[in-house]
Amino acid sequence: MPVAHNQRGPCIELERSLPSKVAAISPFVDRLMLLFRNCGCVPERESGVEIALREALANPIIHGNHENPRKLVHVRCRCEFDEISIAVKDEGRGFDVTKIADPTAPQNVGCVHGRGIYLMRVLMDEVRFEEGGVVVQMRKSTGQTAANDAQKNSLE
Numbered sequence: 001m002p003v004a005h006n007q008r009g010p011c012i013e014l015e016r017s018l019p020s021k022v023a024a025i026s027p028f029v030d031r032l033m034l035l036f037r038n039c040g041c042v043p044e045r046e047s048g049v050e051i052a053l054r055e056a057l058a059n060p061i062i063h064g065n066h067e068n069p070r071k072l073v074h075v076r077c078r079c080e081f082d083e084i085s086i087a088v089k090d091e092g093r094g095f096d097v098t099k100i101a102d103p104t105a106p107q108n109v110g111c112v113h114g115r116g117i118y119l120m121r122v123l124m125d126e127v128r129f130e131e132g133g134v135v136v137q138m139r140k141s142t143g144q145t146a147a148n149d150a151q152k153n154s155l156e
Contacts, residue, residue: 012039013035017072019064020090024059032077041079042142046097048123049140053086055116056136060090064134085139094132 012035018024033050034043042049057073066069071091078085103114121127126139 011081012036012041015074015076017068017074018061019130020061020067020071022058022061022067022074025054026147028069028075029054030041036079039079040081041084045125046142049084049086052123052127052140054118055120056086056088056138059116059136060088063095064090064092066092077088081142083139083141085137087135088138089131089135092134095133097129097133114133 015031016028018028029050032053036049047131057075060073061067066075066100068091073091074089076087076089092142100114100117101108101111103111103118108114110131117127120136120138124138124140127136129135130137
């Protein structure tokens with residue numbers, strides 16, 4: 001796994017492909033979050049990135065690739081001192097994100113679709129769907145810069 005250093009600390013980049021099996025999600029996410037936490041990319045108690053990542057993997061495995069064992073889900077992550085970005089791509093046909101109903105609307109409370117996308121949008125700073133819905137790009141500021149600046153200012 002490539003690790004580069006900049007003025008603020010290490011930068012981790014990785015690319016992995018997962019089989020289109022729901023059972024592959026938890027082991028992958030558990031290892032990746034441990035790496036992110038150990039490298040200081042994600043604060044210890046931060047669970048939003050983990051939840052968004054689980055949703056970003058479940059959707060392409062279940063809905064994009066239809067759990068087809070011959071198809072893969074491709075993940076690209078970049079973790080910097082104050083930001084994490086994740087891209088997930090499936091081998092499916094994509095979808096029109098504008099046709100996903102708002103799960104918080106009263107008429108959709110019983111609907112089982114759209115909650116994962118809703119969670120990703122709430123938990124991450126930016127979520128974009130590209131290539132006709134085949135790719136989801138997510139970004140989250142970890143707040144490390146602001147926290148470190150505040151700590152530094154309190155010491156002065």
